[in-house]
Amino acid sequence: MIKLFVGLGNPGPEYETTRHNAGFWWIDNVAHSLGVRLVPERGYHGLVARTSVGGQSVWLLEPQTFMNLSGKSVAALARFYKIAPDEILVAHDELDLPAGEAKLKQGGGHAGHNGLRDIHAQLGSSDYWRLRLGIGHPGSKSEVVGWVLRRPPEDELIGIEQVIDRAVKAFPDLARGDMTKATQLIHTSKPPRPKPLRKEQPSTPAEPDTPASDGPVNGA
Secondary structure, three states: OOOEEEEOOOOOHHHOOOHHHHHHHHHHHHHHHHOOOOEEEHHHOEEEEEEEEOOEEEEEEEEOOOHHHHHHHHHHHHHHOOOOHHHEEEEEEEOOOOOOOEEEEEOOOOOOOHHHHHHHHHHOOOOOEEEEEEOOOOOOHHHHHHHHOOOOOHHHHHHHHHHHHHHHHOHHHHHHOOHHHHHHHHHOOOOOOOOOOOOOOOOOOOOOOOOOOOOOOOOO
């Protein structure tokens, strides 16, 4: 099961609506759905909430260290409560997925994500789970920093919010460790709305055959 859920982002109002804070957005929505409040915990360098799933304590965490020091916060809480790397899930923005898509995976590299890079280093392991929330790619590596630190346009934001909503619904399954069911919920997007059928013009019915009249037409 997952005992520690982490959302990555940067603290401060200037970053609240930026793509890089997609992990925070997910944790905020999870906390709201559970009716719990994230509060500052100096010992863990972040905002923390504690809840229970099936009688097991579960923590929500938003590191307040800035992205590139996220591991300091994650490792502090995980070590205190003796939470193993494979009992941790980290939600983060993902450049390699389009906005509106998300993928669940365990282990692997950090793909240049500074938050994941520091978590790798501080935990000494890459065995934790990741919830990769797609934000799309600007198309050029030189534009990535500006891209992640900007607010997405409305159409992309709607897609991100929809996938966050699906991932929130998967939270109970994630907490229980039912990754197969959670994956089905997270990876399955809503099917596109079918296009309305074109209305065909009704064809003019053929004139019925009538027997020839012996008299003049229209009776002159």
